[in-house]
Amino acid sequence: MRNEIRVFPEAHHCLCAWDLIQNATSKIKNLHFVSKFKHCMLGDMDVDVFQRKWEEPITKFGLEENP
Secondary structure, eight states: OHHHHHHOTTSOOOOOHHHHHHHHHHHOOOHHHHHHHHHHHHOOOOHHHHHHHHHHHHHHTTOTTOO
């Protein structure tokens, strides 16, 4: 992707869900958190439901101060 960014510097680039899940799976060793992460990433839910679902593992694993 680095080459494409140089060629199209004004283009909006982002990672797909598959890339984000692969990255989380390889870097995060807590499988329960990864499962919750996947559910948030792939779930079809309203914003307020997503926010609630996302805050559950953040609170449970004490990640409130983690950027």
